[in-house]
Each structure stands twice: as structure tokens, then as C-alpha cells.
Amino acid sequence: MDLCTVDHPLVAHKLTTLRDERTDSPTFRRLTEELVTLLAYEATREIRVTPHQVTTPVGPAVGVRLAPPRPLVVPILRAGLGMLEGMTRLMPTAEVGFVGMVRNEETLEPSTYAERLPDDLSGRQCYVLDPMLATGGTLAAAVRFLVDRGADHITCICLLAAPEGIAKLQRLLDDLEVPCTLVTAAVDERLNERGYIVPGLGDAGDRLYGVAG
Numbered sequence: 001m002d003l004c005t006v007d008h009p010l011v012a013h014k015l016t017t018l019r020d021e022r023t024d025s026p027t028f029r030r031l032t033e034e035l036v037t038l039l040a041y042e043a044t045r046e047i048r049v050t051p052h053q054v055t056t057p058v059g060p061a062v063g064v065r066l067a068p069p070r071p072l073v074v075p076i077l078r079a080g081l082g083m084l085e086g087m088t089r090l091m092p093t094a095e096v097g098f099v100g101m102v103r104n105e106e107t108l109e110p111s112t113y114a115e116r117l118p119d120d121l122s123g124r125q126c127y128v129l130d131p132m133l134a135t136g137g138t139l140a141a142a143v144r145f146l147v148d149r150g151a152d153h154i155t156c157i158c159l160l161a162a163p164e165g166i167a168k169l170q171r172l173l174d175d176l177e178v179p180c181t182l183v184t185a186a187v188d189e190r191l192n193e194r195g196y197i198v199p200g201l202g203d204a205g206d207r208l209y210g211v212a213g
């Protein structure tokens with residue numbers, strides 16, 4: 001798995017406000033969308049295009065357009081839903097599939113409670129959205145799921161990643177035969193004893209949807 005940490009002052013600025021415990025839910029949601037749009041620019045570098053000719057008011061121009069089949073964007077519910085709008089704004093023709101996963105806060109093991117994806121993902125480029133890569137269990141299971149369905153190119157977009165989670169993802173996806181890239185705004189210091197990213201931003205799902213603010 002390739003790792004891309006997006007090093008950009010605007011990303012760092014927005015991420016700092018996102019981390020701030022005083023940032024309320026509406027602002028948190030808006031910043032999440034803005035950050036995803038910035039990360040998506042990097043994350044879609046390998047998106048497949050095909051030559052396409054148009055006529056400008058002055059004459060013919062050869063350009064490109066996205067190649068079929070349409071890319072698939074997969075937010076991991078619940079927190080990943082906060083990233084969907086920011087992604088589809090950049091790629092409005094993408095198809096969207098959903099996976100609902102929750103981490104057991106005692107064992108830190110993920111379980112899947114919902115899934116709505118195309119049955120056959122052969123030849124599809126997939127973009128998995130989840131703000132937090134902590135122990136890595138959730139994202140590893142989601143990537144496996146997509147590859148088992150035939151996806152042949154996977155890009156995961158996270159806002160924050162822990163070194164432990166990146167290492168686990170590398171280990172668990174070692175045998176993957178399709179290209180897989182992780183794009184993140186930052187790699188933080190470590191996980192705490194409860195599996196939370198330090199310094200992180202707390203519980204992303206709660207800050208997006210759970211806590212009034």
C-alpha cells in the first residue's frame with residue numbers, strides 16, 4: 001500500500017481548526033467537506049481518463065474525460081458520510097456505494113452492519129472515505145470487501161491516521177494484488193489505551209453527528 005500525506009498549508013490550517021475541541025458540529029462538517037475536496041485532488045491523480053474531443057468557439061480541442069466504468073465512492077458509515085459531499089462535488093458523475101461499520105470500543109474489532117454496493121466491481125476504481133484510521137481494522141476489512149467483489153484499484157482517503165494503523169493496514173493487505181493507496185491529511189503520534197488517535201480530534205462520528213453544537 002502506498003502512503004500519501006498531503007503537505008499543504010491550507011490543509012494544515014483547516015485540520016488545526018477541525019482538531020480544536022471548541023469547533024462546533026456545523027463548522028466541523030463544513031471543514032470536513034472542504035478538507036476532503038482538497039485531499040480528493042491528490043487522491044484522484046490516477047483516475048482513468050480517455051481522450052475526448054470538443055469544439056471550442058475557436059476550433060477543435062482534444063482533451064480527456066473520465067473513462068467508463070464510473071468510479072465508485074464508498075463512505076464508511078457513520079463518520080465517512082461527512083466526507084461524501086466534499087468528494088462528489090469534485091467527481092459528480094461517480095457512483096456511490098455504502099458500507100456501515102462500527103468498532104467495538106472494548107475489543108476494538110470492527111463489525112459490518114450495513115452494505116449497499118454493486119455486486120460486481122470488476123474494473124472499478126474505488127475511493128473509500130473514512131476520516132479516522134486508528135487501529136486500521138475497519139479500513140482493512142472495507143478494502144478486503146471491495147477487492148473480494150472485484151475492485152481493481154483502491155484509494156482510501158482519511159483525515160487522520162495513526163502509525164499503528166498504517167502498519168497494521170500494510171500487514172493485513174500485504175498480499176493484495178490490486179494497487180492500494182492511502183491519502184491522509186496527517187499522520188499523528190500514536191494511539192492511546194482506548195484506541196483513539198493522539199492528538200487526533202476525538203470521536204469523528206460524534207463530532208459530526210452525535211453532539212449538539
Ligand SMILES: O=P(O)(O)OC[C@H]1O[C@H](OP(=O)(O)OP(=O)(O)O)[C@H](O)[C@@H]1O
Binds near residue numbers: 130131204206
Ligand atoms: O481504525 P479503527 O481502529 O478500526 O477505527 C476507526 C473507525 O472508528 C470510527 O468509526 P466508529 O466505529 O466510531 O463508527 P462511527 O463512524 O459510527 O462513529 C472511524 O470513523 C473508523 O471507521
Ligand SMILES: O=c1cc[nH]c(=O)[nH]1
Binds near residue numbers: 197198202205
Ligand atoms: O481517534 C479516533 C479513533 C477511532 N475513531 C474516532 O472517531 N477517533
Ligand SMILES: [Mg+2]
Binds near residue numbers: 206
Ligand atoms: Mg465513532
